[in-house]
Structure formats: structure tokens, C-alpha cells
Amino acid sequence: MNTKAKELTLLAYDLRRHVIDIVMSGKGGHIGGDMSVLNILVALYFDQMHISPETQDDPGRDRFVLSKGHSVEAYYAVLAQKGFFPMEEVTAQFSKFGSPYIGHPNNKLPGIEMNSGSLGHGLGVCVGMALAGKMDGAAYRVYTVMGDGELAEGSVWEAAMAGGHYKLDNLCAVIDRNRLQISGSTEDVMTQDSQEERWASFGWHVISVNGDQMQELLDAFAQAKQETGRPTVIIANTTKGFGSAVMENKAAWHHKVPNEQEYAQIIKDLEARKEALQHE
Numbered sequence: 001m002n003t004k005a006k007e008l009t010l011l012a013y014d015l016r017r018h019v020i021d022i023v024m025s026g027k028g029g030h031i032g033g034d035m036s037v038l039n040i041l042v043a044l045y046f047d048q049m050h051i052s053p054e055t056q057d058d059p060g061r062d063r064f065v066l067s068k069g070h071s072v073e074a075y076y077a078v079l080a081q082k083g084f085f086p087m088e089e090v091t092a093q094f095s096k097f098g099s100p101y102i103g104h105p106n107n108k109l110p111g112i113e114m115n116s117g118s119l120g121h122g123l124g125v126c127v128g129m130a131l132a133g134k135m136d137g138a139a140y141r142v143y144t145v146m147g148d149g150e151l152a153e154g155s156v157w158e159a160a161m162a163g164g165h166y167k168l169d170n171l172c173a174v175i176d177r178n179r180l181q182i183s184g185s186t187e188d189v190m191t192q193d194s195q196e197e198r199w200a201s202f203g204w205h206v207i208s209v210n211g212d213q214m215q216e217l218l219d220a221f222a223q224a225k226q227e228t229g230r231p232t233v234i235i236a237n238t239t240k241g242f243g244s245a246v247m248e249n250k251a252a253w254h255h256k257v258p259n260e261q262e263y264a265q266i267i268k269d270l271e272a273r274k275e276a277l278q279h280e
Helices: 003-026 031-048 069-082 087-093 122-136 154-165 195-201 214-226 260-278
Strands: 063-066 142-147 171-177 205-210 232-237
Touching: 003 031, 003 069, 003 087, 003 214, 003 260, 031 063, 031 069, 031 142, 031 171, 031 214, 063 069, 063 122, 069 087, 122 142, 122 154, 122 171, 195 205, 195 232, 205 214, 214 232
Parallel strands: 063 142, 142 171, 171 232, 205 232
Antiparallel strands: none
16 A cells, blocks of 8 residues: 555545544434545545635536445545535534535535436436536536445346446546445345446446455556546445444444444544554
């Protein structure tokens, strides 16, 4: 792991701590998917994308849509860390009556391109954004993150077909492949393997990585930027609830609030992993 990857991994651990506090304060949240998607969001916002509070209205900015909008707590934490709004405000107001920090992305907040959460729509919107960029001769790139449970939606595959047809090499989709959804294993609910073969058949460049490893994500995004003539999908094999044995690989943590004992253990586990990484 190089220095950049290590710094971003440490940041992701810090943001997981913030996410836990956001969920505790709001008394709700999709904590398992928050933990699995954080490395992806950190890699995008702190290494890959041309986007910041200063450039959020720049027509040349990169575009991002969190299609798996239920993992909004992680998204808010990343945007707050990036400077779009105060972290303390998110933690205090999340899911409170009248708060803009609602349980799915709210595009009335700075830095958020579109409301999302009704699954299966993010890729289609991003295909439109990427196609518009091509038509305008713009240099921006478009990114979306989908959950693997979301891939049972037929609209995803209509969008995948369009992305391949229009050769949208300015488009990069990421699948948070943690293999669990609210009703259990993705393979029990709706068999998905092989995702690699499915996306390739629609004309996409496919990269499969360990999404719990920041270096692999950074390498994949760099490779995606070099691809020409077709869009890229990164299948990020992740661990639901990543960061603590209390939550890891347990479908029950799709949407759950820790009790006091669980909270203490999760924080302890996150700090221990961060400290171990710091001493590597």
C-alpha cells in the first residue's frame, strides 16, 4: 500500500466513526452498506473526482450519483469532510423533523446532483449525463455507485445496454458487491454471478477488485480513466459492516442502530484497526 492509499484508508476509518455517530443521533440508518461503501466514496472524492465546494457549479465538474441512496450517512460524512457542510450539523440534525439531512440524498444540499434511493435509477441518469458530456465535447467524467441488491432492477440493464451502445468512456459505474441485502444473501434472493460476464456482454470494460483494499480501488479508477471506446464498471467486492466483527457479513445490520454495548465495541474495533494500520 502506498502513502496515498494509506492516508485514504485512515480517513475512511475516521469517517466510519462519524457514520456511527450520525446513525446513533438519528436513531436509524443503513449502517451495513455505509461501512462497505466508504472506501469507494473516499477514493472518489479525495483522489479521483474534480469536485469541491468551490467547483460545485462549474460546468466542467465531474458528476456523481449515489444510486444506492440508502447509504446516505456515508455520503453525508464524505461530503462534510470535503467541506460542503459542517460534520457537526449532519450529526446533530440527521433524520430530525424538518432537517435537510434526510434518509436519502437530498439535492437541496450542496454537492448532491440528484435525489436518489428509489433503486435502479442512478445508472440511467448517469448514462444521460455522460451522453450529454459527449454531445457537448465536455471533459468531465460521470460516476455512480450501485448496490448489488439493486442489480435485480431491470432498469439497470437497460441503462447498461445504452452505456455500451453509446461507447461512453467518460462513464464509470461501481458496484458495492457486499453480497447481502435487506432480505439476506443476494445469491439467495436473485442469483447474480457472474457479474463480470454480464457486464462484459453489454460492452463494458470490467474490473473486479477487493473493495476493502484502497490501493486496489485507486488502481482500478486510474485504469478506468485510460479506457477508450466503452464505459467501465468496477465490481468492488466488499464486506457489509466492514470495520467491526459486530457487524461484518451480517444481513441484520443492513438497517440497525447499535445498542450501547455494540456501539462501544464497534468504536473499539475501528480504533484498533486504524492503530494497526498506522504502525504498518
